[in-house]
Structure formats: C-alpha cells, structure tokens
Amino acid sequence: KAGVTQTPRYLIKTRGQQVTLSCSPISGHRSVSWYQQTPGQGLQFLFEYFSETQRNKGNFPGRFSGRQFSNSRSEMNVSTLELGDSALYLCASSPLGGVESSQYFGPGTRLTVL
Amino acid sequence: AQSVTQLDSQVPVFEEAPVELRCNYSSSVSVYLFWYVQYPNQGLQLLLKYLSGSTLVKGINGFEAEFNKSQTSFHLRKPSVHISDTAEYFCAVSGYSGNTPLVFGKGTRLSVIA
Numbered sequence: 001k002a003g004v005t006q007t008p009r010y011l012i013k014t015r016g017q018q019v020t021l022s023c024s025p026i027s028g029h030r031s032v033s034w035y036q037q038t039p040g041q042g043l044q045f046l047f048e049y050f051s052e053t054q055r056n057k058g059n060f061p062g063r064f065s066g067r068q069f070s071n072s073r074s075e076m077n078v079s080t081l082e083l084g085d086s087a088l089y090l091c092a093s094s095p096l097g098g099v100e101s102s103q104y105f106g107p108g109t110r111l112t113v114l
Numbered sequence: 115a116q117s118v119t120q121l122d123s124q125v126p127v128f129e130e131a132p133v134e135l136r137c138n139y140s141s142s143v144s145v146y147l148f149w150y151v152q153y154p155n156q157g158l159q160l161l162l163k164y165l166s167g168s169t170l171v172k173g174i175n176g177f178e179a180e181f182n183k184s185q186t187s188f189h190l191r192k193p194s195v196h197i198s199d200t201a202e203y204f205c206a207v208s209g210y211s212g213n214t215p216l217v218f219g220k221g222t223r224l225s226v227i228a
Contacts, residue, residue: 004157033215043158043204043218056215090157103216105150105157 002027004093004106012112018079021109025072025093031055032074033103034066037088046089049074050096078111086113116141116207120219127195128227135190135222137205147188148206148216149179158204164188175199200226 005024013019025032033056034046045058049068066076072093078085088110092103121136139145146165150158162173169181179190188205205219 042220043206045215045217048215058215092158102160102163105159107155107157 004091004104006089006091006106006109008109009107010110010112012114013081014114015081015083017081018077019081019111021076021078021089021091021111023074023076023091023093023106025074025091026104029093029095029104030072031094031096031101032068032072033092033094034074034076035090035092036060037090037108038086043090046076081113083113085111087111116145116209116214116217118205118207118217118219120203120205120222122222123220124223124225126225126227129197130194132193133191133195133199133224135203135205135224137188137190137219139186139188139205139207141186141207141209143209145210146208147179147181148208149173149177149188149190150204150206150218151175152202152204152221154201161190161203195224195226197226197228199224 007022031050033048035043037043047066048056052068063079068074088108090108092105094101094103117140119138127133148163149161152158161177162171164171164181172178177192202221204221206216208214208216
C-alpha cells in the first residue's frame with residue numbers, strides 16, 4: 001500500500017500570500033489530521049477531518065482552514081501568511097480516526113515564509 | 115487538558131549501550147500514550163502505544179515502554195542501540211474522552227555514537 005503523500009514537499013511564499021497544501025491518505029483511510037511542527041512550539045494539532053467533516057480543531061487562528069474531499073484527500077489553506085507560519089506541516093491518516101486507530105504520517109510540507 | 119514533558123532534550127549514547135528516554139504526562143482523565151520517532155527529513159513513525167492492559171508495551175525496532183500510572187510516566191527503553199536509532203523521539207498523550215487529539219512533547223534528540 002502506498003503511504004501518505006503530501007504535496008508539495010517544499011514551498012516558499014512571502015508575507016501576505018496564501019497557500020494550499022495537499023494530503024493524500026493511505027487508501028481506505030477516512031480520517032486525516034494536520035499538525036504544525038516548529039522548533040519553538042514543537043508539534044501542534046491543527047485539525048482532523050473524517051468523512052468530509054471537521055471533527056476536531058486545535059487552537060489556531062481562522063487563517064488556517066482545511067477541507068476533505070469524498071475520496072478522503074485533504075487540503076489545508078493558510079491565508080495572509082505571517083513569518084511565524086514557517087514550519088513543517090504534517091498530515092496523518094488513520095482508518096477510523098480517534099487515537100485508538102494508529103495514525104500514519106506523511107513526510108510533510110516544508111513552508112518558508114519570507 | 116493533557117500535557118507532556120520530555121525531560122531530556124538531547125541524549126547521547128554509545129552504540130550497543132542501553133538507553134532510556136523519559137516522558138511524564140499530566141491529565142485529569144485516563145489517557146492513551148504513544149511514542150513516535152522522526153528520522154531526518156521524514157514524517158513521524160509510530161513506535162508503540164499504550165491503550166489498556168499490560169503496562170509493559172513492546173514496539174518496533176526493539177523498543178519498549180512502561181506505563182506507570184502512579185508516577186504518570188511512560189519512559190521508552192532499548193537495551194542496545196544502533197547507529198540507525200539516531201533520530202528525534204516524541205512522546206504523545208491523548209485523553210480517553212471523545213476524539214481528543216494527540217498532545218506531543220517537545221521531543222528528545224537521541225544521538226548514537228560509534
């Protein structure tokens with residue numbers, strides 16, 4: 001089975017722009033979660049989608065949004081980028097969601113905001 | 115709410131020596147506990163998890179962890195490390211109730227020295 005794929009792997013944007021990141025989960029997985037990883041804050045949960053519905057949301061401003069499509073692929077959008085949004089964005093998929101169901105992580109998208 | 119403290123940010127150890135990576139958690143409810151590993155330029159990989167039952171959990175790559183409820187700890191151990199174990203290790207916790215997302219520690223950088 002193919003693993004979780006994330007595109008693009010690297011991205012450079014300037015302040016004020018917006019960006020869309022994509023995540024394709026493992027085939028058959030219905031839950032997709034997004035995390036932000038920075039040296040200062042570590043790994044922080046952004047949101048989880050299950051069957052196209054946002055099931056959980058972390059403590060991030062409204063500039064961060066996401067969605068999930070009927071094929072379980074997910075996109076994450078960040079509008080009005082700030083320097084502090086520079087981070088590794090990780091996507092994880094699991095069969096049923098919830099932490100009892102093991103999450104499988106993708107390699108991440110490295111976003112640099114200049 | 116849950117929180118995780120990884121007591122050591124860096125742990126250097128010689129090859130074939132034993133290692134223990136320490137993790138303490140805080141929670142007002144019962145928890146699930148996890149250890150993940152992140153190799154350079156890669157996403158996270160699940161090493162092991164504690165959901166219930168035996169407090170000694172065995173994972174992949176020869177790692178094991180012991181859940182100690184009275185000390186609110188979940189330390190990760192390996193009796194003999196290899197150069198290939200050099201990576202960042204993350205402890206994570208989630209509460210039982212509902213779809214509580216994972217809360218990660220800041221990570222411990224394990225460096226195995228030849």
